[in-house]
Structures are given as C-alpha cells and as structure tokens.
Amino acid sequence: MKTPQNTDEQGRFWRLRHLNRSLTLRLLLAAVIWLAAALSLGGLILAAAFRDYVVSDFDARLDLILEHMIGVSEVENGVLRFTRPVTDQRFSEPYSGLYWQVSTDDMPHFRSRSLWDQALEPEWQIPAFNQRVYETDGLAGQRLRIMVRDVVLPDDDAIYRYMVAGDTQQIRTDIDSFDMLILRSLGFLGLALLLAVLAQVWIGLRPLTAIRTGLANIRSGRAQRLEGRFPSEIQPLVEEMNALIAQNEHVVERARTHVGNLAHALKTPLSVLSNEAQADPHAGRLAGLALTQAQIMRQHIDHHLKRARAAGGGVGLATPLDEPVAELVRAMGKIYADRDLQISANIPHDLACRVDRQDVFEMVGNLLDNACKWSKSRVMIRAEMLENTARPMLNIRVEDDGPGITDAEAEAAFERGNRLDEAVPGSGLGLAIVRDIADLSGGSVRLGRSAWGGVRADLILPAARL
Numbered sequence: 001m002k003t004p005q006n007t008d009e010q011g012r013f014w015r016l017r018h019l020n021r022s023l024t025l026r027l028l029l030a031a032v033i034w035l036a037a038a039l040s041l042g043g044l045i046l047a048a049a050f051r052d053y054v055v056s057d058f059d060a061r062l063d064l065i066l067e068h069m070i071g072v073s074e075v076e077n078g079v080l081r082f083t084r085p086v087t088d089q090r091f092s093e094p095y096s097g098l099y100w101q102v103s104t105d106d107m108p109h110f111r112s113r114s115l116w117d118q119a120l121e122p123e124w125q126i127p128a129f130n131q132r133v134y135e136t137d138g139l140a141g142q143r144l145r146i147m148v149r150d151v152v153l154p155d156d157d158a159i160y161r162y163m164v165a166g167d168t169q170q171i172r173t174d175i176d177s178f179d180m181l182i183l184r185s186l187g188f189l190g191l192a193l194l195l196a197v198l199a200q201v202w203i204g205l206r207p208l209t210a211i212r213t214g215l216a217n218i219r220s221g222r223a224q225r226l227e228g229r230f231p232s233e234i235q236p237l238v239e240e241m242n243a244l245i246a247q248n249e250h251v252v253e254r255a256r257t258h259v260g261n262l263a264h265a266l267k268t269p270l271s272v273l274s275n276e277a278q279a280d281p282h283a284g285r286l287a288g289l290a291l292t293q294a295q296i297m298r299q300h301i302d303h304h305l306k307r308a309r310a311a312g313g314g315v316g317l318a319t320p321l322d323e324p325v326a327e328l329v330r331a332m333g334k335i336y337a338d339r340d341l342q343i344s345a346n347i348p349h350d351l352a353c354r355v356d357r358q359d360v361f362e363m364v365g366n367l368l369d370n371a372c373k374w375s376k377s378r379v380m381i382r383a384e385m386l387e388n389t390a391r392p393m394l395n396i397r398v399e400d401d402g403p404g405i406t407d408a409e410a411e412a413a414f415e416r417g418n419r420l421d422e423a424v425p426g427s428g429l430g431l432a433i434v435r436d437i438a439d440l441s442g443g444s445v446r447l448g449r450s451a452w453g454g455v456r457a458d459l460i461l462p463a464a465r466l
Contacts, residue, residue, distance in 0.1 A: 023208075024201055031197040039186045050178045054171050059133060062147040062164045069100060069164070070149075075156045080110055090114060095140045097167030104158050115139070120146065122161050135168065142167045207234045211241075218245065219354075222318060222464070274298075318352040318464035321383055321396070324360050328368050329381070336372045343372070346382035351394055354462040355441045363437050363445075366430040367398040367457045374402035375454060385463060392463035393443070401452035410447035434459070 065086065072082045080102060090096040091112040101111040103122045111119060118139050126132065128148040138144035146165040153160060207230050217223035225245065226238045274294045325347045332343055353360065364381070371379045378401045386393045405413065414435050431445075438445045443461040450456035 024205060027201045028197065031201075032194065035190055035193055035197070039190050043182050043186045046182055047175075047179050051175050054174050054178075058145065058166060058168075058171055059147065062133075062145070062166055063131075065100065066147055066149060066162055066164045069102070069162055070151055073102070073151075073153060073160070075153055075158075080104075080107070080153075080160065086112070095142075097142060097169065099139075099144075099163075099165045101163045101165075103161045103163070106158070120163050120165060122163070123148075124161070128161065138165065138167075142169065143172075144168070145171075207231055211238065215241075319355055319357045319360050320349070320352045321360070321394075322347040322349045322351070324357060325364060325381060325383075325396075328361065328365050331365075332368050332372050332379075335369075339372075340377075341372055341375060341379055342377055343368075343379045344381075346380070348383065351383050351385070352464040353394060353441075354464040355437075355443075359437050359441065363434045363459055364396060364398075366434045367396075367445075367459060370430060371398050371400040371402075371455065371457070375400035376402060378452065386460065392465075393460055394463040396459040396461065398457045398459070399450035399452060400454040401450070402454035404449050404454050405447065413447060414445075 065088070069082070069086060072084045072086075073080060074083055075081075086100060088098060090098040091100060091114050093114055094116040096114045099112050099115050099120065101109055101115065101120045101122075103109050103120075105124070109119045120138075121136075128150045131147065131149045133145065133147050135143060135145050144165040145168050146163055149162050151160050151162055152158070210228060210230070211226060211234070214223065214226040214228070218225070225242050230238050325345050329343050329345050333341070355363075368379065368381060379399070381396065381398045383394055383396045386395050414431050435445050438459060438461065441461060443459065445457065445459045448456045448458070
C-alpha cells in the first residue's frame, strides 16, 4: 500500500483509514446519506406537488372568470357587450394584477378598467380555439399568466379572442412560503431522525463496549471471563471468546506442567550426580568438574522454570504492592540482621500491579536482596504511578548506598550468570530473572545511580486498579 508523503496527505489518509475502520462512523455516515437523500427527494416531491396545485388553482380561477365573460357576452348592432358586469373589484382598479380583454380584428379592444391605458397583446398568429395558457412580462413590471380562448358568438361570424390575465406574484409568494416551510420542517425532521439514529447506534453498539470493557478487565486481572447478559446476536461471540480463553488457559497450564515435569525429571539425576561426586573426596578432578557442571545445570533449570511460570501466568489478578513488599522487607531484615541495615519502604496502600503475586515476590525480592548485599547501611524501596504513559504504569524503585556501578556494568548485570564481584555470594541469575519476568509482564527494569551514590533499580510494571 502506498503511503502519502506530505503532511496534509498523511492527515487525510489517516482520517480515511479511521473512518473506514470505525463501525460507528460507518453507520452514521450511511444514515446521514440515506436521510439526506430521502428527505431531499421527499421535499422535492412535496414542493413540486404544491407548485402544481397552486398553479392549477390559479388557472381554475382564470377559467371561471373566462367562462363567466363568455356566458354574459352578446353582440348588439355589431357591438359586443356584457349583460352582467364582471363583479371582481380588482377589474376596476388600475394595474391591480387582474385583467380581462376581448379583441377582434375590426374593432377596438374591449377591456377591463384595471388595464387603464394599456392593452394585452392578442397574438393572432397563434390559434386559441382549444384555450391556451402562457406567461409573459406585463404591466408595471408584473409577470402575467394569461388564459386565451377564441370564441364565435351566436348570430355573429367574427372571432372574438377572450383573454384573462393575473399577476403571478401571489403564486410565487405561496410557493416560496411553502418551500421555506418544507425546508424548515424537513430540517427539523432530519435533525430529529439523526438524533434517533445516534441513539440507536449508541444503544446497538453498547454490547460491543461491554465486551471491550470485559476484555480489559480480563487483561488487567479483574475478571476471568466475559460475564453479563448480551443480545442473542452477540451471545455466540461472547461464548466463543470465553471458550477461547478457557482453551488458552488449559494449553498454558498443560505446557507449564510439562515444563515442570521435565525440570523435576532432570533434577533427580543431577542430584544423584552431585551426591556421588561429593561422596568420595578422593575422586579427583573429574568429580569436581561434574559437581560444578551439575550445579550450573541446576541453576539453568531453576531459571527456566521461573521463566515458564512467569510466561504461563501472564497477567494475573491485580496484586497490591504494600503487603508483599512489607513481607520482603521483614524477611530481608532477618536475613541481614547481623549488618544492622536500615531498610525503609514507602508503598501507597492503593497501588497494585497486573502481575502475579509470586512474580512480584520474585522480582522485588531479587532487587531488595541485591541492594542489601551491596549497601553500607541504608536501603529504600518506594513505588509511584508514572505520568504521560500510553497505559497505566507504576515504578517500583529500590536504592542503596553501596559503591554503585557504571553504565557498562549496569547493562552487563542483566546477563545470565554474570557476577560483578565473585566475592559476594550469588548465582548471577537474579537480575536476569527479574528482567525476563518484567518483559513477559509488559514491563521493564533498568539500573542507574541512586542519590546516595549506590545503585538505583527501577522496576516498571503495568498498573492495576483495586
């Protein structure tokens, strides 16, 4: 897939990708398109129907006047007259917007007073025996709609052209008013329907939000399964997810069991070799070599057993920090009682991590043990939440006032079997195990220099809510 180069193109590219991947935006966009299309089409149909109705009603009134004019017409001594007047008052008002006229080829126009000193153009070149309706620009800037019919009256051979005209301003006013009403009504209707669609999408997608929250609780250790009542369309998905979680737990537990069985199966022959090598003090160099290698193999087995347990345990339930740290501080005080160390702890009671309790003991215990081994008189452990992280993380910091280490030594300290001082007892696996468990838990560990000049160990772990 080709990636856009400049910033604007990249912004549009990612917005389109987000739109394409968002189910909510898809549903809303589809609803907006269909609503806009349906309401627009409905508005156009209603506007066209009303326009036809208004024009038809206007023509019907003109036709009624025309029929009345023809009905009251008579020719006496070659002169056309009306036996009864056309009663609409507007025919008497100059330029009122309603006019009539009767024309022949050989007589002056017989017209309403409203035409005043003007006349309508008969347009004799266009026959009108079947009645004709047209619009034209008329008097005083008016737009006239004219109805024309050619009539031959009794006892007269002349063709009389009857014309009735009306100003279309009222038609346009009515149509514009109705169009505005339709626009406002459909606008409010569209907004109401859009809000209804928003509510429908929100209600319809709530089960997916509940599933996401449930999975987050499982990942954070606050739950073991997806629980709750879900719609019938979602329930099969929930059941499959729970089945998958159970299957993964079974597979992991079986793998951990196999690793444990293998480790214990190897430990027994190693114990036999070690005992035989120690039993005869005169066995020579080969026995000493076998004893040393057996001890190294035992250390590696212990290391990988702990890694398997950490990997298999994954993210456990939320583990409070204050209690295990307090137990470790008490244990270290007893172990190093002869050195009269000052071991202090500052762990807020509401801090918890998404790591198995035994893994917390393993990691923090190793860090505290190392600090006590190297310190002169003081060791401190404290924990706090980290800010500006993509997900909630906490930092467990262990500091001592020992000789400290360089940056190169800090990196080398995490190598398995590496001991910075052979005079200090240990296997060289403690920090390697801490790093392995931290990595598997989604965290990290690093060493630096403390404010007292000794070593500062920062163990960063995923935080959990109690």
